[in-house]
Amino acid sequence: MSSPSPALAYRLEAARGVVQDAARLAMSMRPAPGGPEGKQKSAQDWLTEADGAVENFIAQRMKTLFPDDGFQGEEGGVARAGSLRWVVDPIDGTSNYARGRNRWCVSLGLLEGDEPVAGVIEAPALGEVYTALRGQGAFLNGKRIQASPVTDPASAMIEMGWSNRVPKPIFMEKIDAIMDLGAMPRSGGSGALALADVACGRLDGYIEIVINLWDVAAALPLLAEAGACVSPFLREGGLTGPATILAANPHIARALSSAVGISLD
Structure with a gap:
């Protein structure tokens, strides 16, 4: 296993904290179980107030922490360019979120040029956090994970x-x-x-x-x-x-x- 780039390792740790705070914000805004709340952009494609709020929260935090890094969000598009680029989906699984269901997450990935190098996915309603850094393994709630051994x-x-x-x-x-x-x-x-x-x-x-x-x-x-x-x-x-x-x-x-x-x- 290769030694991690200190700059990338630091960014992953910072991203973990930002996503944790963003997930708390999303949980505080989550609709109660029931009929969907939000705006329907097209069939089964929903936009909630939390989508914009969570993306803006992450965008501002990452700009403060890493002003030279690029940033791209689902709702705002490509806001900043940079050799390192953060890519966020503030609420992935919005149709679930809009009905008060648990299967949704806050997702923040980091690209170096065209190569994905780090990622954080937090599903707060499920109590799960995934992290990965190039060359350093992938983890769920701090425990290493690997793909299924199923052969048939x-x-x-x-x-x-x-x-x-x-x-x-x-x-x-x-x-x-x-x-x-x-x-x-x-x-x-x-x-x-x-x-x-x-x-x-x-x-x-x-x-x-x-x-x-x-x-x-x-x-x-x-x-x-x-x-x-x-x-x-x-x-x-x-x-x-x-x-x-x-x-x-x-x-x-x-x-x-x-x-x-x-x-x-």
């Missing part, structure tokens, strides 16, 4: 994210392919947490046809450090717009890739 697709659990930007026939084609492998399909409503689940072995794979950088930036270092296989999301356009992602444990990754027609190369 018929024993695998695969999640697929839904998006209204994906035509129904394409979505159903991929779901059919997953089921034809004998795998168990799931859908939980948070791309960042689904990818974290692949990293820690709770899932054997995750697929989303259209997903954005802020949804995956913090999870990509987790996946790399946990030994998961990931499709070339950034190379396939994920740095500048939505792209497709497949992440899986290394034992079923090729079979899943072949079945759903998403290349790992």
